[in-house]
Amino acid sequence: MDLMANTLLSAGASPAMIHSVEEIPEFTPKALGVCINAGTLAPDWLPGMKLAAQVANQSKKPWVLDPVAAGGSSFRLKACLELLALKPSVVRGNGSEILALFKGCVDSNSKGADSVHGSSDAVEAAKSLAQQSGSVVAISGAVDYITDGDRVVCVHNGVPMLQKITASGCSVTALIAAFVAVDPSHAVEATASALAIFGVASEVGMDMARGPASLRTLLIDSLYGLDEATALGRVRINRL
Ligand SMILES: Nc1ncnc2c1ncn2[C@@H]1O[C@H](COP(=O)(O)OP(=O)(O)O)[C@@H](O)[C@H]1O
Numbered sequence: 001m002d003l004m005a006n007t008l009l010s011a012g013a014s015p016a017m018i019h020s021v022e023e024i025p026e027f028t029p030k031a032l033g034v035c036i037n038a039g040t041l042a043p044d045w046l047p048g049m050k051l052a053a054q055v056a057n058q059s060k061k062p063w064v065l066d067p068v069a070a071g072g073s074s075f076r077l078k079a080c081l082e083l084l085a086l087k088p089s090v091v092r093g094n095g096s097e098i099l100a101l102f103k104g105c106v107d108s109n110s111k112g113a114d115s116v117h118g119s120s121d122a123v124e125a126a127k128s129l130a131q132q133s134g135s136v137v138a139i140s141g142a143v144d145y146i147t148d149g150d151r152v153v154c155v156h157n158g159v160p161m162l163q164k165i166t167a168s169g170c171s172v173t174a175l176i177a178a179f180v181a182v183d184p185s186h187a188v189e190a191t192a193s194a195l196a197i198f199g200v201a202s203e204v205g206m207d208m209a210r211g212p213a214s215l216r217t218l219l220i221d222s223l224y225g226l227d228e229a230t231a232l233g234r235v236r237i238n239r240l
């Protein structure tokens, strides 16, 4: 939650981390976008997540799902599939998470929040999942893939060290929610842009980082200080 909120603040967004069902009906309509993250899922939390998705839908606000470790347990997979059925604008996961959602079964090789698959292993699953769900599906990894079931856009920014920072994936999903909030009718473009900008910030930070802990800090600083020339000069996006 710390890294997610600070990522959003650095990028100029205004985060609020809300859990309670008492607050969600009043709070959610005020937000321009919602991010629902399954990371620390518990039975007590699931009703709030579903309610937030429903209120976002009623308020015509985009919402984005991060199905953290979806293949890790039956409870988690069922919850993520129920959330996906509530029609997020975008679902962003790593290769293993997108494959678990597509196959609808737990993964006996699951490493939990970390992927055991490359992002390219999940491209066909992501296309089918996007067609079935109506959501834009993004797979993160060495190359990020974003699809609406028809187009596939690739983002080549980022550094491998991001895998050593917990919640880097969660944070880029939050950034996707902020970008989609700005341009809800172009969810593919907004998602690719968020992934590219997060990747560029990590590349800039990596020039001075000594390891994951310093990169974590430099990532936030780089995102905050990113200028248009650096962003446009370093973004690498193409079509598959
Ligand atoms: N090998 C890599 N090279 C460059 N960027 C990467 C690599 N692996 C992950 N990333 C980037 O790290 C961020 C988090 O992605 P990922 O590690 O796949 O998510 P998660 O933490 O949910 O598993 C994304 O912005 C992604 O592009």
Ligand SMILES: Cc1ncsc1CCOP(=O)(O)O
Residues within 6 Å of the ligand: 038, 039, 040, 068, 113, 165, 166, 167, 168, 169, 170, 171
């Ligand atoms: C390690 C862990 N366990 C539950 S949530 C979480 C963070 C996962 O974050 P990310 O998918 O961004 O690495």
Ligand SMILES: [Mg+2]
Residues within 6 Å of the ligand: 068, 069, 093, 094, 113, 169, 170
């Ligand atoms: Mg993750």
